[in-house]
Amino acid sequence: MKVVAHLFFAVLTGCGYQADYAQRAPERFSVVVTEARNADAIAADEVASGVRDELARRGALSSSNFPRIEVQVLRQDERAESIARSAGGTPEARALTVGLVARGWIRMHRSDEPVRDTGDLRASDVRAVDRDGTGAPSLRADALHDEDARSAVARRLGERMARRILGDPVAPGEE
Numbered sequence: 001m002k003v004v005a006h007l008f009f010a011v012l013t014g015c016g017y018q019a020d021y022a023q024r025a026p027e028r029f030s031v032v033v034t035e036a037r038n039a040d041a042i043a044a045d046e047v048a049s050g051v052r053d054e055l056a057r058r059g060a061l062s063s064s065n066f067p068r069i070e071v072q073v074l075r076q077d078e079r080a081e082s083i084a085r086s087a088g089g090t091p092e093a094r095a096l097t098v099g100l101v102a103r104g105w106i107r108m109h110r111s112d113e114p115v116r117d118t119g120d121l122r123a124s125d126v127r128a129v130d131r132d133g134t135g136a137p138s139l140r141a142d143a144l145h146d147e148d149a150r151s152a153v154a155r156r157l158g159e160r161m162a163r164r165i166l167g168d169p170v171a172p173g174e175e
Contacts (some may be wrong), residue, residue: 027166028062029055029069029106036073042147043154044073047102050158060166067108069165071158074120075101076150081126098149099124104161118164123157125149 031051036044048071055061055069062068081095101122105114127149 027067028060028064029067030062030064031055031069031071034070034072038075040076040150043076043100043150044071046151046154047071047073047100047158047161050155050160051104051162052158053155054159054162054166058166066110067106069104069162070107070114071102071104071161073100073102073154077101078146095126095128096146097124097126098146098153100150100154100157102157102161104165106165116165116167118161121157121161121164123153123160125153 031048033044033048051069051071052061077097077099079097079099081097099122101120103118103120105117107114127146
């Protein structure tokens with residue numbers, strides 16, 4: 001009986017068997033933006049920063065060239081969420097939805113095919129249109145808040161992209 005037990009143990013350890021819950025060496029990635037088709041450079045950089053932040057929280061950020069997560073920012077958009085008639089009778093936006101669409105993947109080496117492609121991911125947020133004391137749109141304040149909203153959306157999108165690439169389940173409503 002002892003011989004069978006030793007033989008069984010030798011076969012299991014010699015074939016590379018490892019429990020699913022065993023500790024693996026952590027994957028470490030660098031992050032690079034490969035393309036920003038219709039998005040400004042700030043939004044693309046914020047998406048990459050969001051990916052880096054999430055990787056750093058998990059101890060998976062690397063400064064080496066490969067393996068790396070490649071980020072592609074596909075689109076940014078803005079649309080009126082609420083429209084009302086202005087004092088002059090023309091339609092005017094009261095709130096705007098600011099959105100970004102991006103995708104990411106891992107490239108292990110320069111010549112390798114991409115793996116773990118996230119597919120298109122979208123994040124958006126609704127913000128109010130700024131008004132001055134007379135009720136007219138305040139273009140200066142509006143421009144500043146638009147950039148802040150776009151940066152926050154981009155960073156949140158990058159964090160979600162990193163979680164998706166690392167294999168975390170996606171919560172309902174995050175798509």
